[in-house]
Amino acid sequence: MATSSSGDRVPRDRPPHTDPLTLEVVELIGTVVARYHEEYEEAAAGHALTGAQARVLGLLSLEPMPMRRIAQKLKCEPSNITGIVDRLEARGLVERRPDAADRRVKLAAPTAQGAEVARSLRESLDFAR
Numbered sequence: 001m002a003t004s005s006s007g008d009r010v011p012r013d014r015p016p017h018t019d020p021l022t023l024e025v026v027e028l029i030g031t032v033v034a035r036y037h038e039e040y041e042e043a044a045a046g047h048a049l050t051g052a053q054a055r056v057l058g059l060l061s062l063e064p065m066p067m068r069r070i071a072q073k074l075k076c077e078p079s080n081i082t083g084i085v086d087r088l089e090a091r092g093l094v095e096r097r098p099d100a101a102d103r104r105v106k107l108a109a110p111t112a113q114g115a116e117v118a119r120s121l122r123e124s125l126d127f128a129r
Contacts, residue, residue, distance in 0.1 A: 039125050040054055040125065053087060056084050056088065056108075057088060057121070058118050059074070060108055060114070064097070064107040064108060064109035065107060065108065066105050066108070067082055067085065067106075070085075092111055093110060093114035093117055094108050094110055095108075095109055
């Protein structure tokens with residue numbers, strides 16, 4: 001709320017009428033996202049991973065990709081992804097390999113063990129069934 005020059009409280013940047021169905025859909029989307037994160041964190045903990053590590057591993061199980069692209073998909077900084085991939089690599093779940101299309105670029109890719117952990121993570125997400 002904002003205050004007008006006369007001291008009255010007025011709504012800030014709010015449309016005069018918000019459709020109840022739209023509000024319900026937005027609320028449901030928020031609920032689904034929260035449940036997704038909650039279950040992903042629980043599934044990740046079962047593999048001694050953080051939620052962020054599990055999400056990166058799950059994304060890489062779809063296709064190998066460079067750090068910058070992982071960061072774009074997960075909406076975070078590439079430097080954060082580098083640290084996550086470093087930790088996954090140290091555990092033998094991810095490896096870095098040259099990109100055949102551009103040898104200057106390194107792709108992060110799951111190892112066989114990493115692909116198995118990613119599969120197990122996906123299977124443990126009850127809400128998505």
